[in-house]
Amino acid sequence: MDDHGVADPDRVPSLTPEDWLRIYRGMVLIRVMDERLMALQRQGRIGFYGEARGQEAAVVGSAAALAPQDWIVPALREAGAGLYRGLPLRTYIAQIFGNANDPASGRQLPCHPGTRASHYVTMSSCIASQLPHAVGMAWAAKIKKDNSVVLGYLGDGATSEEDFHVALNFAGVFRPPVVFVCQNNQWAISVPVAHQTASPTVAIKALAYGFPGIRVDGNDALAVYGAVKEAVDRARSGGGPTLIEALTYRVSAHSSSDDPSRYRDERITETWRARDPIVRMRAWLAFQGFLDAAGDERLRADLDAEVRDAVAAEESVPAPPLRTLVEDVFAEVPQFLADQLAEIATLPRQKLGGAHQ
Amino acid sequence: MPVWNIIQAVNDALRIEMRRDPRVVVLGEDVGKFGGVFRATNGLFDEFGPDRVFDTPLAEAGIIGAAIGMALYGLKPVPEIQFADFIYPAFDQIVNELAKFRYRSGGQYPAPVVIRTPYGGGIRGGHYHSQSPEAYFVHTPGLKVVIPSNPYDAKGLLLSAIRGEDPVIFMEPKRIYRAAKGEVPEGDYTVPLGQAKIVREGSQVTVLCYGAMVHTVVEAVEKVAAEGFDPEIVDLRTLLPLDSETVLASVRKTGRAVIAYEAPKTCGYGAELSALICEKALMHLEAPIARVAGFDTPFPYSLENEYMPSPDRVAKAIRDTASF
Numbered sequence: 001m002d003d004h005g006v007a008d009p010d011r012v013p014s015l016t017p018e019d020w021l022r023i024y025r026g027m028v029l030i031r032v033m034d035e036r037l038m039a040l041q042r043q044g045r046i047g048f049y050g051e052a053r054g055q056e057a058a059v060v061g062s063a064a065a066l067a068p069q070d071w072i073v074p075a076l077r078e079a080g081a082g083l084y085r086g087l088p089l090r091t092y093i094a095q096i097f098g099n100a101n102d103p104a105s106g107r108q109l110p111c112h113p114g115t116r117a118s119h120y121v122t123m124s125s126c127i128a129s130q131l132p133h134a135v136g137m138a139w140a141a142k143i144k145k146d147n148s149v150v151l152g153y154l155g156d157g158a159t160s161e162e163d164f165h166v167a168l169n170f171a172g173v174f175r176p177p178v179v180f181v182c183q184n185n186q187w188a189i190s191v192p193v194a195h196q197t198a199s200p201t202v203a204i205k206a207l208a209y210g211f212p213g214i215r216v217d218g219n220d221a222l223a224v225y226g227a228v229k230e231a232v233d234r235a236r237s238g239g240g241p242t243l244i245e246a247l248t249y250r251v252s253a254h255s256s257s258d259d260p261s262r263y264r265d266e267r268i269t270e271t272w273r274a275r276d277p278i279v280r281m282r283a284w285l286a287f288q289g290f291l292d293a294a295g296d297e298r299l300r301a302d303l304d305a306e307v308r309d310a311v312a313a314e315e316s317v318p319a320p321p322l323r324t325l326v327e328d329v330f331a332e333v334p335q336f337l338a339d340q341l342a343e344i345a346t347l348p349r350q351k352l353g354g355a356h357q
Numbered sequence: 358m359p360v361w362n363i364i365q366a367v368n369d370a371l372r373i374e375m376r377r378d379p380r381v382v383v384l385g386e387d388v389g390k391f392g393g394v395f396r397a398t399n400g401l402f403d404e405f406g407p408d409r410v411f412d413t414p415l416a417e418a419g420i421i422g423a424a425i426g427m428a429l430y431g432l433k434p435v436p437e438i439q440f441a442d443f444i445y446p447a448f449d450q451i452v453n454e455l456a457k458f459r460y461r462s463g464g465q466y467p468a469p470v471v472i473r474t475p476y477g478g479g480i481r482g483g484h485y486h487s488q489s490p491e492a493y494f495v496h497t498p499g500l501k502v503v504i505p506s507n508p509y510d511a512k513g514l515l516l517s518a519i520r521g522e523d524p525v526i527f528m529e530p531k532r533i534y535r536a537a538k539g540e541v542p543e544g545d546y547t548v549p550l551g552q553a554k555i556v557r558e559g560s561q562v563t564v565l566c567y568g569a570m571v572h573t574v575v576e577a578v579e580k581v582a583a584e585g586f587d588p589e590i591v592d593l594r595t596l597l598p599l600d601s602e603t604v605l606a607s608v609r610k611t612g613r614a615v616i617a618y619e620a621p622k623t624c625g626y627g628a629e630l631s632a633l634i635c636e637k638a639l640m641h642l643e644a645p646i647a648r649v650a651g652f653d654t655p656f657p658y659s660l661e662n663e664y665m666p667s668p669d670r671v672a673k674a675i676r677d678t679a680s681f
Binding site: 002071073102103104105108112114115116121122123126130131132133134135136137138139140141143144147150162163166167168169174327328329330331334335336 | 382411413418419422427431432434446454457460461463464466499522523532551591598599601
């Protein structure tokens with residue numbers, strides 16, 4: 001579609017109006033959530049937050065191309081993909097607060113959710129290290145003759161890491177059902193993509209590894225969905241991996257700890273804000289007659305209430321119990337860890353970290 | 358009962374477990390058709406085929422990273438890193454990913470990968486075929502670290518490691534891969550992780566060791582025993598979780614401790630053992646703890662036998678400690 005939401009009808013992937021509205025809902029949820037959670041961070045109520053603002057089409061358009069049995073191996077900005085595929089919002093908010101409801105017992109920085117049920121793998125903060133896992137999971141699916149595909153996400157900065165090259169090389173050699181989606185938002189904190197690579201595109205790198213690479217307008221949900229669906233279908237039918245570069249722009253900061261006005265020309269950011277994927281998708285939906293202004297208002301109000309309710313419910317949940325400090329290091333807590341915990345058990349409890357620091 | 362070397366014992370353990378559990382797969386450099394540069398995976402490709410045994414591209418981070426992904430998906434990968442010296446490209450995958458997956462996901466995504474890797478000097482291998490990097494992995498919460506010293510333990514410990522639910526760094530003493538021979542039951546048996554073995558009972562001084570160094574210590578003890586000394590030898594077998602009960606009971610009995618390890622001395626595993634003894638058994642000590650270790654230098658080529666603790670060096674430490 002163009003910047004005003006006009007698309008060639010012959011090239012629009014075949015989905016029902018309900019499907020497109022569901023994708024739009026997933027995109028708006030990210031926006032509403034980002035606004036609310038950044039505000040909480042600024043108020044000191046959560047410790048950290050990383051927005052996906054302006055990248056909603058790349059996140060949800062790609063996730064929508066997966067079947068229920070497929071898996072997501074995410075990077076930092078794909079929580080919206082998890083939510084779209086069944087990661088409960090309350091579970092995500094619990095992770096952000098690091099409270100007792102977090103399945104991982106508050107062990108990680110906010111924006112690192114994951115549940116087995118939603119097929120959304122719990123990420124680390126390391127860059128590109130998840131990509132060999134995506135290859136290994138897809139490889140295992142192939143060995144077990146499962147019919148599932150694994151989607152591995154990355155950013156443009158990750159293309160400089162050795163794990164990116166290792167993963168693409170293994171994928172090219174063993175041809176497991178894996179699809180890599182690079183959200184090229186053109187900034188790795190303060191470093192522009194031109195300083196990450198001298199390649200004219202990210203997509204072109206796939207050719208050297210022996211499989212297709214495709215660049216797509218990352219702010220166009222229709223285009224992202226279409227490109228990823230084609231790659232996922234090919235992977236599922238034994239056709240091997242694909243690298244998809246969704247070209248977008250990080251219109252906000254890297255994270256709540258960052259200030260982009262110190263290192264980039266924000267006039268360029270404004271030109272990308274004008275290509276807002278949500279505005280474009282809403283215009284397209286309106287042209288099709290799938291969504292009117294009142295419906296859009298209602299959707300936003302509903303999602304805002306959903307996020308506020310989840311925040312209100314999770315903010316009052318207490319911190320994880322002390323024993324979680326030593327659980328899950330191994331399958332069973334070994335004696336030496338039980339002994340270490342016993343050393344502090346009778347001492348006064350310390351202040352919580354994270355949001356309360 | 359057949360008399361096997363460590364290679365044959367490791368090979369047999371892999372075969373037994375691959376027959377028993379279809380989730381077990383083997384991957385690494387040259388492990389397929391060639392059967393591994395040390396032949397530890399010999400015959401597995403022929404028996405289990407290209408869907409269970411994989412020759413990978415030459416990239417350690419890819420081997421371990423892909424193995425982690427396989428484990429997340431429910432397989433039980435046993436990757437081989439050809440030499441422990443080459444494990445560092447996979448260090449981030451091991452330390453930040455493998456070791457932390459269970460913890461960071463609240464137990465939802467365990468990654469039970471058993472990494473086999475030959476370690477240690479004494480084979481005229483120079484800097485890059487001789488290192489003993491066990492301390493890095495013991496220092497990484499979430500990993501178990503196992504180092505057998507003989508064929509019987511190698512088979513039983515490897516079977517335990519693969520059947521467990523935790524990631525294991527399984528370091529194989531390549532200097533004695535073929536030299537250490539012993540009776541090995543042909544069938545299925547396990548040696549539990551976390552249990553040390555008293556190789557020789559003695560009353561006078563405890564000598565703590567593991568892996569290839571056990572054989573150096575045995576040689577040293579034969580010398581000093583002939584002179585009238587009576588050392589006790591403890592083969593740790595598992596460095597993490599450590600069988601601290603056996604270690605401390607022995608030291609409390611003898612009142613003296615010598616620790617032999619071939620890694621660089623500073624912050625090596627012997628430092629941890631020494632600290633443990635000081636914390637838990639100081640009042641039983643009748644002599645300073647002695648560490649006999651590699652030098653704090655890169656591993657040398659021509660003078661490797663001076664670098665590594667020799668039977669003479671260990672024997673001297675035992676005499677000095679016992680007579681303090």
